[in-house]
Amino acid sequence: MTLRIPTFLRATLAACTLALASSAQAQLSIEITGAGANRMPVAIAAFEGESALPRAVTDVVRADLERSGIFKIIELGPSPMGAEAPPDFGRIRSRGADAFAVGTVAPASAGRHQVQFRLFDAAKQVSLGSQAMVMSPNQYRTTGHRIADYIYEKLTGEPGVFSTRIAYVLKSGSRYELQIADADGSNAQTALASKEPIISPAWSPDGTRLAYVSFEAKKPVVYVHSLATGQRNVAANFKGSNSAPAWSPDGRRLAVVLTKDGQSQIYTVNADGSGVQRLASSAGIDTEPSWSTDGWIYFTSDRGGSPQIYRVPGSGGDAQRVSFEGGYNVSPRPSPDGKSLVYVSRNSGRFQVTLLDLASRQTQILTDSSKDESPSFAPNGRMVLYATEMGGRGVLAAVSSDGRVKQRLSVQSGDVREPAWGPQPRN
Amino acid sequence: MKYTRFALSLITIGLLAACSSSPKTDGQAGAAVEDRSSAAASGVDANRVVPVDANSGGLASYPELKDPKSILSKRSVLFDYDSYVIKDQYRALVEAHAKFLTSHPNVKMLIQGNTDERGSREYNLALGQKRADAVKKALSLLGVSEGQLESVSLGEEKPSCSEASESCWSANRRGDMLYSGEF
Numbered sequence: 279m280t281l282r283i284p285t286f287l288r289a290t291l292a293a294c295t296l297a298l299a300s301s302a303q304a305q306l307s308i309e310i311t312g313a314g315a316n317r318m319p320v321a322i323a324a325f326e327g328e329s330a331l332p333r334a335v336t337d338v339v340r341a342d343l344e345r346s347g348i349f350k351i352i353e354l355g356p357s358p359m360g361a362e363a364p365p366d367f368g369r370i371r372s373r374g375a376d377a378f379a380v381g382t383v384a385p386a387s388a389g390r391h392q393v394q395f396r397l398f399d400a401a402k403q404v405s406l407g408s409q410a411m412v413m414s415p416n417q418y419r420t421t422g423h424r425i426a427d428y429i430y431e432k433l434t435g436e437p438g439v440f441s442t443r444i445a446y447v448l449k450s451g452s453r454y455e456l457q458i459a460d461a462d463g464s465n466a467q468t469a470l471a472s473k474e475p476i477i478s479p480a481w482s483p484d485g486t487r488l489a490y491v492s493f494e495a496k497k498p499v500v501y502v503h504s505l506a507t508g509q510r511n512v513a514a515n516f517k518g519s520n521s522a523p524a525w526s527p528d529g530r531r532l533a534v535v536l537t538k539d540g541q542s543q544i545y546t547v548n549a550d551g552s553g554v555q556r557l558a559s560s561a562g563i564d565t566e567p568s569w570s571t572d573g574w575i576y577f578t579s580d581r582g583g584s585p586q587i588y589r590v591p592g593s594g595g596d597a598q599r600v601s602f603e604g605g606y607n608v609s610p611r612p613s614p615d616g617k618s619l620v621y622v623s624r625n626s627g628r629f630q631v632t633l634l635d636l637a638s639r640q641t642q643i644l645t646d647s648s649k650d651e652s653p654s655f656a657p658n659g660r661m662v663l664y665a666t667e668m669g670g671r672g673v674l675a676a677v678s679s680d681g682r683v684k685q686r687l688s689v690q691s692g693d694v695r696e697p698a699w700g701p702q703p704r705n
Numbered sequence: 706m707k708y709t710r711f712a713l714s715l716i717t718i719g720l721l722a723a724c725s726s727s728p729k730t731d732g733q734a735g736a737a738v739e740d741r742s743s744a745a746a747s748g749v750d751a752n753r754v755v756p757v758d759a760n761s762g763g764l765a766s767y768p769e770l771k772d773p774k775s776i777l778s779k780r781s782v783l784f785d786y787d788s789y790v791i792k793d794q795y796r797a798l799v800e801a802h803a804k805f806l807t808s809h810p811n812v813k814m815l816i817q818g819n820t821d822e823r824g825s826r827e828y829n830l831a832l833g834q835k836r837a838d839a840v841k842k843a844l845s846l847l848g849v850s851e852g853q854l855e856s857v858s859l860g861e862e863k864p865s866c867s868e869a870s871e872s873c874w875s876a877n878r879r880g881d882m883l884y885s886g887e888f
Binding site (some may be wrong): 498622 | 717744777798818824827828830832834835838856857859860863883888
């Protein structure tokens with residue numbers, strides 16, 4: 279593989295390589311701090327033959343399902359149950375499981391393994407489906423996430439998000455790292471390391487690129503960064519500040535905030551930096567654009583005297599005010615189905631993630647913390663990832679859109695902030 | 706002589722090309738670059754070599770900018786909470802910098818606006834821009850050319866003080882004036 283890497287990027291890449299070597303100590307650890315009221319009891323038997331892998335895939339599956347807050351894991355003990363043997367429904371039912379999975383891991387060609395698993399309804403004693411996949415031994419995590427996604431979708435009717443990735447910024451001392459990790463916080467990798475701040479990472483709809491704001495030029499500049507190659511380009515570096523990138527649903531354009539013509543205003547630009555166009559005009563600040571799948575751009579504006587949420591058609595047009603309660607509503611993110619919105623509202627001095635149902639106009643504060651920032655939806659709309667503060671340190675947290683399921687992701691040292699939940703991987 | 710001038714313009718073209726190594730974008734520029742092309746174009750003495758110290762960025766020739774006894778060594782304007790108005794106490798400071806810039810039209814200034822840590826990072830970036838713009842506007846009204854000034858925001862990202870207290874927050878509601886070579 280030969281890549282043409284501009285000289286000014288080589289130093290950064292070298293720094294990234296160093297960071298990769300030391301990323302183990304910066305691993306995110308996850309803690310479940312709240313679960314749903316009626317969790318479905320499920321059992322995942324140890325798969326036959328999985329002891330040949332570096333770690334059992336079923337450990338990953340159980341941890342994923344448990345973490346979702348929707349399932350309660352019923353332990354069946356260490357004895358494996360293969361995909362082909364007729365299951366002992368009575369024994370599993372007596373343990374209280376409504377559904378269960380069994381499976382077999384068998385050697386395949388070239389040092390790889392074939393995994394076959396089957397999901398059963400324990401009460402009706404019928405198969406809900408089966409799947410087979412081939413993996414190399416060190417892919418036990420990826421494989422586990424895919425099995426968990428399959429089970430989640432079969433049992434809830436919605437796609438799982440266990441195979442997705444998250445981006446966030448880790449600040450340790452005066453060092454900033456833009457990191458990418460699996461949705462469970464494992465497998466963290468550094469995409470960019472810098473001595474200057476990095477904020478507002480935004481995933482391209484296909485999950486291959488991130489747009490973000492880096493201050494490495496002593497001012498905010500918007501970059502687009504291809505994760506697989508490390509190549510990046512400037513998407514907006516006009517006179518003044520350049521910030522708040524948001525991708526269009528087709529991945530071709532970015533909404534960005536520029537000050538080249540005065541106050542912070544929203545423009546759109548091609549991902550390569552060409553074709554800049556003004557999207558909206560106001561006498562105040564317009565910032566934090568976020569594109570919905572149904573074509574709106576939601577944003578924060580203080581045109582009415584206090585920061586509130588507005589929306590404008592992605593092709594331009596008149597703005598409509600969306601938030602009305604309270605004097606500080608910022609950082610809007612529409613849900614994947616476009617029916618609701620999360621944002622941060624200030625309530626008696628506390629900054630909290632709030633959900634707004636766009637049809638009924640009902641709002642619900644989802645968190646009990648007080649320094650929430652940067653909410654973003656999981657691609658299935660079930661969970662909201664955000665940054666908050668715990669014991670004076672920046673941590674990431676996730677809450678279900680009904681406010682019941684709660685998780686916290688933190689590192690041993692350093693501040694984690696500016697999270698963005700990535701899209702479903704395209705296989 | 707002609708030959709030398711030709712060589713110099715080649716160098717200039719080379720420098721310009723180096724500056725535009727980032728992808729082509731409409732009217733976009735990198736951080737401000739000091740303009741030295743006028744000296745080459747006028748060709749007063751084509752053999753003259755102007756030494757440039759990459760570390761000082763040419764600031765070495767203006768010791769008053771770093772002399773603690775000079776008002777020009779003071780670079781920060783502090784703002785009240787939720788305010789973007791330059792207070793009277795900073796009038797003399799802003800006037801001194803305006804005078805320096807008008808008498809040194811080749812020198813450029815980057816004005817960085819800052820906010821305290823409370824609230825959204827991107828909204829704070831926009832608020833910091835208002836502080837930087839206030840300083841820029843004051844300098845413009847005092848006769849500084851638009852081309853010498855760039856106002857940007859660092860939002861809440863570069864606090865000079867990092868405790869969650871009012872005294873700290875007020876130190877972070879700030880506009881900083883940086884000269885070519887300092888950014």
